Amino acid sequence: MQENTIIFGIRAIIEAIESGSSINKVYLQKGLRGDLFYQLEKLTKKNKISTSLVPAEKLDRLSKHNNHQGAVAKIAPIEFSDLDTLISTTLESNDTPLFLLLDQVSDVRNFGAIIRTAECTGVNGIIIPKSGSAPVNAETIKTSAGAAFKIPICKVDHIKDAIFHLKSADIKLVSATEKTEDLIFDVNFNQPIGIVMGSEHKGVSSSVLKLSDYKAKLPLLGEIESLNVSVACGAFLYETVRQRSL
The missing domain is CATH 3.40.1280.10 (SPOUT methyltransferase, trefoil knot domain)
Incomplete structure (x- = not known):
């Protein structure tokens, strides 16, 4: 795993934050709406996670054109258990x-x-x-x-x-x-x-x-x-x- 791992999808990022994973930055699509999106926004503010509002094209590049649902995050790598x-x-x-x-x-x-x-x-x-x-x-x-x-x-x-x-x-x-x-x-x-x-x-x-x-x-x-x-x-x-x- 690299120093920064890209993950995408609103629910996946919410789960990462709630599990205590080290989130370095979250990129959110400009103009996006919806209950899950608002939940993610609230969580990033509560946990003081750096966010950026970006166009969909940037999220497409970060996620390598996968279905990102309007949210991409850079996180620390997952630690494997002994x-x-x-x-x-x-x-x-x-x-x-x-x-x-x-x-x-x-x-x-x-x-x-x-x-x-x-x-x-x-x-x-x-x-x-x-x-x-x-x-x-x-x-x-x-x-x-x-x-x-x-x-x-x-x-x-x-x-x-x-x-x-x-x-x-x-x-x-x-x-x-x-x-x-x-x-x-x-x-x-x-x-x-x-x-x-x-x-x-x-x-x-x-x-x-x-x-x-x-x-x-x-x-x-x-x-x-x-x-x-x-x-x-x-x-x-x-x-x-x-x-x-x-």
Whole structure:
């Protein structure tokens, strides 16, 4: 991450401010109106954040012509969490922690959508490998609706390293894969769990599958053989929520 990171989208910037992220400057589109826009203006004044009213063309350039919704911000980089600290602090406060491991999910929009769903379903932390993963950039943050500022994200050298750490803490690993006969409904998610989602093209790697305590798939009733990874991840996370709510 660079010294200054560009993020865009009114809601993403609001979430960044409310989470306590270090905002260096916010650029707002001249003449823009609306409840969310006024909420953002109020927050920048309350937190004494420097703002500039600029034409839409400048925001287009700053956001590289993405859908900025009339607001762009320069922020300090996101700090990644330490895995050992995350596991220990989570176990101290939660008997049934829920972690999410992404085995080389490379599309930023999928990554952003997964972060958003993870935050909504009470995931305690997301673990990604340093190599082969989508970056936490402006588009990821925008797609996450700012959830990237609310959930711990850990980077590890290899996903297998994280798996060994989790297993040593008696956390069971469930890999989402079509290479099994077991359905998602056959797995007991009402225990300490780490859910592993694979890459868009290859799924969960074979070496990770071998280390998993459970392998599970979603029932597919149509002719398409697989779901988008962010959609499949949402199904796994909400099955966990369902079981834990019974």
